[in-house]
């Protein structure tokens with residue numbers, strides 16, 4: 001076997017035992033000291049320039065402190081530092097939000113960049129299997145940027161060339177544990193770049209009040225609650241259809257009532273109509289007077305859905321060739337058809353004829369209704385296909401607490417759970433119904449990445465107040 005190896009290589013063979021693979025002794029190239037020094041010096045200079053570029057404020061402060069001590073001695077430095085601390089404390093007292101944006105969050109970003117992400121990056125990438133070894137060299141994904149806001153760290157990553165984002169999606173649990181977070185979500189920013197979100201504090205831990213009723217009538221999006229980074233969650237109702245799925249007691253009602261609240265001024269102005277289908281009679285019935293049309297029995301529900309289809313067709317025949325979208329007016333108001341527990345009508349309905357009529361009407365509305373201003377918002381507990389075969393016709397979907405992990409992708413689409421939509425892990429406490437209620441992951445038509453949100457809770461008293469305020473005006477039933 002040795003004789004077959006070409007020329008000089010034979011002298012580099014370290015192991016020649018027949019039961020082991022062949023190892024070659026690495027070739028040693030003697031590098032002149034000056035080259036070695038030049039390489040290390042250039043690396044140091046590059047690192048220095050990079051640090052100053054990335055952290056200009058911290059570097060300027062350090063340089064200024066060093067210059068003070070050098071030129072004026074440490075006593076002057078202590079007095080200046082004392083003055084600076086006093087100035088910062090006054091800034092904090094006077095304007096907490098600007099202090100947070102200009103001082104606290106950049107400082108936190110710097111600390112977390114250095115202490116958490118840079119320090120642990122190589123180890124975690126290797127353990128999570130996201131690095132590669134090629135020809136004896138290790139390659140790791142690049143940590144590009146870290147930004148911290150009040151609630152989460154956002155880490156921008158440059159993937160290895162040719163790496164699949166799904167590889168990251170399946171490693172989210174390991175990444176979250178590694179960097180000391182509860183969860184990690186992965187979002188593709190552009191080819192080759194990912195954004196990892198590691199929440200630090202849960203903006204959605206507490207029960208949220210319902211969002212105020214808007215002062216002016218509009219139909220485009222309603223404020224339903226907060227997103228996990230503390231921003232207002234705008235739920236589109238016009239120009240889409242919304243499916244809301246969640247186990248019993250998960251808080252589906254809070255999304256339905258958020259839509260009703262947000263559209264009340266528009267209904268009062270005649271620019272919108274709320275049509276309620278309430279086969280369970282336990283949810284919408286409480287604010288029945290707020291609905292311009294209301295149905296409870298399966299027969300009434302089928303008739304109301306067919307009426308919506310009729311309006312839709314009539315508008316389509318008028319709009320055809322004249323306009324391509326709907327602008328709400330008092331002649332053609334936006335119609336939101338709200339169906340609570342739609343499975344009562346589509347799956348558990350014993351009357352087959354009614355079931356067929358309901359399914360036909362729902363399919364027609366969800367495929368053709370949005371361009372003419374008729375939208376469907378349907379809530380259900382069980383998202384399986386045999387219960388709701390047309391779930392894919394809803395462009396926007398909200399998944400609250402679900403019983404099984406497999407149900408997440410059924411509602412939000414393939415891969416949603418791997419990208420961080422952990423609906424099956426939303427907390428639930430039978431002794432306190434508010435725990436985790438209203439918390440959901442949302443998948444919007446224009447953004448397939450799931451967003452974690454919580455709806456404000458519209459209590460029964462609040463519904464009563466809405467009825468008093470909006471029915472007393474004489475505009476509704």
Ligand SMILES: Nc1ncnc2c1ncn2[C@@H]1O[C@H](COP(=O)(O)OP(=O)(O)OP(=O)(O)O)[C@@H](O)[C@H]1O
Nearest residue numbers: 248249250251252253254433434437438455456457
């Ligand atoms: N957004 C919310 N924030 C806090 N608590 C909430 C929220 N929504 C609902 N809850 C609590 O959860 C309970 C159940 O809510 P809700 O009836 O809306 O659930 P559901 O999903 O519609 O259940 P079901 O399908 O059984 O009707 C409420 O009585 C309330 O105590």
